[in-house]
Amino acid sequence: MIELKGVNKVYKTGDVETWALKDISFKVNDGEFISIMGPSGSGKSTLMHIIGALDTPTSGEYLLDGKDVSKMADDELADIRNDKIGFVFQQFNLLPRITVFRNVMLPLIYAGTPKEAREESARKALISAALPENWWTHHSNQLSGGQMQRVAIARALVNNPTIILADEPTGNLDSKTGEIVLGTFQKLHEQGRTIVLITHELYVAEHAERIIHIVDGQVKSDSKSHPRRKISMKDYKD
Ligand SMILES: Nc1ncnc2c1ncn2[C@@H]1O[C@H](COP(=O)(O)OP(=O)(O)OP(=O)(O)O)[C@@H](O)[C@H]1O
Numbered sequence: 654m655i656e657l658k659g660v661n662k663v664y665k666t667g668d669v670e671t672w673a674l675k676d677i678s679f680k681v682n683d684g685e686f687i688s689i690m691g692p693s694g695s696g697k698s699t700l701m702h703i704i705g706a707l708d709t710p711t712s713g714e715y716l717l718d719g720k721d722v723s724k725m726a727d728d729e730l731a732d733i734r735n736d737k738i739g740f741v742f743q744q745f746n747l748l749p750r751i752t753v754f755r756n757v758m759l760p761l762i763y764a765g766t767p768k769e770a771r772e773e774s775a776r777k778a779l780i781s782a783a784l785p786e787n788w789w790t791h792h793s794n795q796l797s798g799g800q801m802q803r804v805a806i807a808r809a810l811v812n813n814p815t816i817i818l819a820d821e822p823t824g825n826l827d828s829k830t831g832e833i834v835l836g837t838f839q840k841l842h843e844q845g846r847t848i849v850l851i852t853h854e855l856y857v858a859e860h861a862e863r864i865i866h867i868v869d870g871q872v873k874s875d876s877k878s879h880p881r882r883k884i885s886m887k888d889y890k891d
């Protein structure tokens with residue numbers, strides 16, 4: 654279970670302080686599918702980095718399965734990031750001069766998974782992320798934004814994590830591919846995984862069961878979603 658208690662995050666750049674998160678508290682139960690929605694600069698990526706144990710709050714507490722992440726040893730943190738959590742970063746973070754297939758396998762190479770098993774896992778992950786097979790041998794710097802996004806999603810799935818954190822995973826996709834990717838997240842949720850989907854778009858957020866809306870680093874609302882309500886983009890204003 655993910656539990657934040659009064660989390661604040663302050664960035665200091667020279668004399669300037671930016672309060673990216675202010676008194677954030679919520680729980681996410683195992684197997685829940687939530688989205689975190691908010692406009693640009695509202696603190697979504699900052700929150701994802703804290704939930705993913707890549708960064709720690711300036712004050713307040715973050716408990717993962719009841720344990721305070723800021724008090725964990727480095728090897729414990731590394732284990733969590735390698736085995737428990739799959740990240741889809743907003744900037745993809747792919748290695749440019751190796752193939753798509755190898756990019757997806759990388760977490761398993763680091764984990765020491767045998768060749769055949771990691772190739773099989775990479776294949777499954779790329780299929781789940783809806784990237785056609787003819788792209789698998791391309792270098793990742795030869796891909797479009799949408800294709801890179803699907804490689805990043807495949808890489809997040811490859812180690813079979815229990816928690817998936819995805820930062821704007823459909824931001825660069827056309828609506829049809831976006832639907833395929835959101836369908837993938839729904840399937841992963843049905844398999845029992847915890848999904849945290851970050852977006853600034855309501856129609857994307859509504860694929861989750863619950864929407865936490867953040868504005869200026871604060872939780873503005875936290876409520877059940879109405880996934881069957883069809884909303885077109887023009888009905889939604891930030
Ligand atoms: N490393 C950093 N140093 C200083 N300020 C930062 C840093 N990272 C983020 N910020 C600031 O914190 C605030 C929240 O940023 P964050 O990236 O979390 O927003 P976001 O909701 O993910 O935005 P977007 O939708 O544009 O990705 C912004 O005001 C941003 O400028």
Ligand SMILES: [Mg+2]
Pocket residue numbers: 697698699743820
């Ligand atoms: Mg962001």
